[in-house]
Amino acid sequence: MEVTLTVNGSQHSLEVAENTLLVDLLREHLRLTGTHVGCDTSQCGACTVHLDGRSVKSCSVLAAQADGAEITTIEGIGSPDDLHPMQAAFRECHALQCGFCTPGMIMSAIDLVQSSDDLDRRAVREGLEGNLCRCTGYHNIVDAVLRAAPQMK
Amino acid sequence: MAEAIESGIGAPVRRKEDMRFITGEGRYTDDFSQRGQVYAAFLRSPYARARLDSVDASEALAMEGVLAVLTGQDMAADGFGDLPCGWTVKQKDGSDMVTAAHPPLAHSIVNYAGEPYGLVVASSVAVARRAAERVITEFTELDAVVNPALAMDSEDIHAGVVGNLCYDWELGDASATDAALAAAAHVTRLDLTNNRLIPNAMEPRAALGIYDPGTGEHTLYTTSQNPHLERLVLSAFVKVAPEHKLRVIAPDVGGGFGSKIFVYPEETAVIWAARKLRRPVKWTAERGESFLADAHGRDHVTHAQLGLDEQGRFVALKVQTTANLGAYLSLFGSSVPTYLYGTLLAGQYKTPNIHVEVHGVYTNTAPVDAYRGAGRPEATYVVERIVEIAARELGMDPVELRRRNMIQPADFPYQTPVALVYDTGDYEASLDKALQLIDYAGFPARRAAAAVAGKRRGIGLSCYIEACGLAPSKLAISLGAGVGLYESGEVRVNPTGSVTVFTGTHSHGQGHETTFAQVVAARLGVDIDDVELVHGDTGRVEFGLGTYGSRSLSVGGSAIVGALEKVIAKGRRIAAHMLETDVENIDFEEGQFRLRDSNRALSFGEVAFAAYVPADYPEDLEPGLSEKAFYDPENFTYPAGTHIAEVEVDVETGVVALVNLVAVDDFGILINPLIVHGQVHGGLAQGAGQALLEQAVYDEYGQLQTGSLMDYCIPRADDLPDFLVDTTVTPCTHNPLGAKGCGEAGAIGSPAAIMNALTDALGVNDISMPATSEKIWRALSG
Structure with a gap:
């Protein structure tokens, strides 16, 4: 299926399997490896990103659910010269x-x-x-x- | 020199490594990917003990995207060796411990639930995992031995290991201790368990194996605290590849706490599969796999007796412990309940007679090995719980009883009855500071106020000691260690005067890139930003033994100091030539090579440049300014301190609140107090976890009941209080930095303090860790 979403201000349209998790879309498809996976039970929060401005555990969100959304990851909030x-x-x-x-x-x-x-x-x-x-x-x-x-x- | 002062020894420099971590640019093993990469999923035993009868992979192999199903049989056929144990413990009777073969992948018997016996390699993680479920394995289930206390009376797990006894070890004088106990005015007895823990570094273990058929070179990215040791074991024992054809890279590693010291089956299998399939193979553990198959920690059952004379002086301590080693000996599993435990039973006290006996037993549970503190938390828990209970039995103030028995500054060097020689310390200084920080004098009023509110408040101390920076090699090897305990350091001065430093230690949260740069910058008088630390890559660092036992600064840092001194010595010779004088007339200070009693000087950068562009250069000297050193410590270091906990128990619910936790530690000279305090905080959190929340539970069949973060409770932000930490300083007497190590103290001292506080609150002595609300409520409900 195709998912279109904005990540850190850039729009992406990606072909992903229906069961793809948002965290896998970020890490594997967009190579945004700053978002980490620390568990498989939504307990640890290492994968937290912002979806339309609110924090979500991206291991518990399907990529499909993020269709049309604005995602912000750790890579999108600041840079070494301009830290959040x-x-x-x-x-x-x-x-x-x-x-x-x-x-x-x-x-x-x-x-x-x-x-x-x-x-x-x-x-x-x-x-x-x-x-x-x-x-x-x-x-x-x-x-x-x-x-x-x-x-x- | 404001810059130098701000980054000098003792300055709370903000960490150099942080910039990549806070911007998402850290690079952990799972973040690396290769063209053509495929993925492994492991086949794991569902049984704690079973005969492996057959593996039928036909259905899995027929699935689209599946490249291979490899088993322990295949690995054995390829001539792979077993995973070794790195420390051969000698038994009471002088014989070697009895070991059982530990194949990386089981091929005939499985001995713990979760033990890997094969792997599926496929084009994606999802396919590999689905295919693993389609592999049909026939097992014959056998009775499992789970409870370590019963292991010696159970069926033998391993052929040739009678009574599941790996070793019967002792230290100290048994007859003198028995005699002193028999003559003691009072004997306090204590039975306790030290609960089994699962380390749970936040980054799960991972491995990426790459094989280059053109050169025969194997590259293994993996989550290791000691990549050179990993390479040595994989090469010399497991026979994966010759050492010069195997490069192990441990990039950013997301915490270890000991669990990433060991060489595990999975990375062994991944590099093997990469060669077999000529494809890069990646595996990253799911958290559930971490629970099942990371080495666990602690798991002791102990009976202890402390004898005291009429004045409350300790006359003897006798300790009998059964230590659960798990199904196989992990890399250092044998040494943790022996040389890292029995040797620490003197604590901070002048107990003249100590005897300890340890039965190391096999069970059908995951291997047990070093976890933050490794033996020393277990020793501290025995000593500090029994001392506290003795004070209660004698009606003495627990602080006064401890003071009466403490080794005094004038007593150093102090030979304990359990082999160690403490070099220095001032235990009452830490105790006094801790008492002041927690306002010990004000406690009765706080307790009374809590009682009015229907709460029971208690306070408890723990005056711990640890032995860090394991040493010296010669002694350790004579006691059965299979490796040396030195460290290497290299200081490579670049032609422009910047400095690249190489260490065989590994940082996985400890901030070496900052602390070590501070040491180098201070000694060479260069800017800290001109110093870069390289670690974690056998292709870049010559050799090393990695990071464990709070050794990195005291041992690894000392090796770097050795290399720095060689660099300065060579620089002085270069400067002497350039300034047309003898080397004796050149002093090096604040980054300048100065001609004594003159205003003539050369900067460090000028000398570095001359070393690489030797236009005017001593004829008898090689060009270049790059030096290496190995440092082998002459003794352990002995961090020590006092931790005090204050708890409040809600009698209605059994809920315990850890309201105050104070730690005053003597780590010797501090390079970066910001980082040191951070290390203590983390250790305290893990100690609090052990005392109140964490326990690995296996059922009677050997099934892990605490196999996820929903069942195994590691502390969350709202479980913990703010910490109050401070330090006292007696410099280590035998290393050039005066440093002792700070990584484990928090986890060593705090469990006993918390349990002493809790039992003080409840008025009972026998609550076991973890003291969950349920346990407390039951104790209160009688």
């Missing part, structure tokens, strides 16, 4: 170690900040409970989200 405030905060606060959960964590954190008022540490922890990190113990991730939040307003 959340990216910059993750670096500043040492909120990443191995980097594998980081793209999904950043994409979830951006949506969390955009959809919440008055985040505090507890609210950040609850808001990110769908994204697993095995390296950082989350402490510095909470710091980073709260650092980026005012810069995103």
Whole structure:
């Protein structure tokens, strides 16, 4: 089947199998390998991207469901010369170690900040409970989200 | 020199590697693809123990897109060897441990649920997985041995391994310990289990095998913490390919925690299949495969006795442990419950008599090997739980009891009764700082306030020690290690003065690209951005033993220091010639080769350029400015510290909240405190996971009941508190950086602290890890 979608501002029309997952479309068809797969049960959140501005786990969305949608991945939010405030905060606060959960964590954190008022540490922890990190113990991730939040307003 | 200060030793430099990770430009094994690549799916045993009678692949082979179905029989026929264990443990009676063959792919018997016995290779992952389901395998199911405590009384799993006993090992003086216990004024007894854990690095294991028929070169991209060791094992033991025809690349690796040290069946099979099929073959584990077939950790059953005299001084510690090794010995599975466990049972204390006996047993479960801490969390859990319980039994303040028994700064170097010689430390300094950070004095008031709110609050300590930077090679090899424990470092100064550094350690989250660059930049006086670290590729780095046991900085960093000193020595000779003086008159400081007592100097860059464009150059010196060094530590390093946990239990529901977790650690000299604190945070999270949430559960048939992230609970952001971490410093006395290692401490110290806090809150001693709400509720409900 053909799927037409906008990814990081560029429109793509792709021929994919009907059971293709959005994450596979991104990783295998578009070679956007910044979005990772960490589990097969929608538990870890490493594959989180934005679909029409809201975070989704791209392992749980069929490519077909993204037909006509705007997708933003980690590659689409900033560049080394022009980091998104959340990216910059993750670096500043040492909120990443191995980097594998980081793209999904950043994409979830951006949506969390955009959809919440008055985040505090507890609210950040609850808001990110769908994204697993095995390296950082989350402490510095909470710091980073709260650092980026005012810069995103 | 503001730049130098900002990036110098001890500066919290923001990580160089982060830029690629935060922009999605990291390159992990599964991100690499080759033209013509095909995909593997493994055939895995559904039984914990069974005879493999026949494999009928005809239906699978008929499917469109299926290239091959390869089995353990095929691999054996191709002359492949078994996966080795890298440490031969000597038993009590002096004989070698009893091992069982571990073929990479099972060919006649399967010994754990999930064990691979073949693979399907197909044009896509989906086809490979569908085809794997169409392979019809006949098994004869056999009775499985699952419970390690019963293993020695069960049917033998492996021919020739009587009573499933791999080894009966001991350390320390048994009769002196027994005598001291018999004479002790008080003996505290403790039975405990150290729960079996599944590491769960967020990046699943993966492998991409490539074979070049023109050159005969094999290239294996894989998720490894130690690519050179992987190459050595695959070449020397498994006979995949000669070492010079095998390149192993471990690119960005998404966490390891020990689980990616070992050489696994899957990568072995992938490189084999690539050669057989003349196609690049890729495999990436599903999380379910990680649960079934990554090496698990811990899994001890222990009885311990601590004897004390009338003054509360420890007189003897006797420990008997049954350690579950799983179905086969993983690469270092034998050493973890012995040399990395028994040797740590002195803890921070002057216990004069210690004896430990360990039965390492085979069971029909996944192999068990090093997981963050590896033996040392198990030792700490025994020591710090029994010390706490002894204090309760004697009605003593647990802090005071510990103080009374601690090794004091004046006692170093301190020979323990269990082989190790601690070089330095100041245990009360860490203890005092931790007590202050958690406001220990204010705890009774917090407990009273919690009681008013219907909650039970408890506090618990753990004063741990670990042995890191495993060493020295000669000693380890004499104790059965099959490899050395040194590390290599190379410093290649480029003609323009920038520096490329090569290390045999591997970074999979630890930030070596930054920390090591800080070491190099500080010593050479160059900008940190002019230093690049290369690691993780046997084609680029000469040799190395990888990253495990918190060794990278203390051992790998020390090797780099050795190479730096050689570079500087050569630079001084070049500078002496250019400045027309003797080498003795040249000092090197802050990036300048200076003629002593003069204002004449050459910059590091000028000397580097002269080394490669030797217009005016010493006749007796080779051109170039590139040096290598190997560093073999003369002793272990001994990070130590105090962790204190405070918990609050809801009596109605059994829900436990970890409200405070403090860690004060002595890692020696810190290069980058930002990274060090991050390492501690991660370790604390895994320690909290072990104490409260995580456990691998097999049923009586050997089926893994916790085979997904829905059944096995790793900590989420809302399960954990903010951490309070700090450090004290006694520099390591025997390596040039004074560094001890920080990677594992968090996971070593914290479980005992949390369980001591929880049992303090509940007023019972025998809650087992993980202390789930259900367990606590049942304990409270009597």
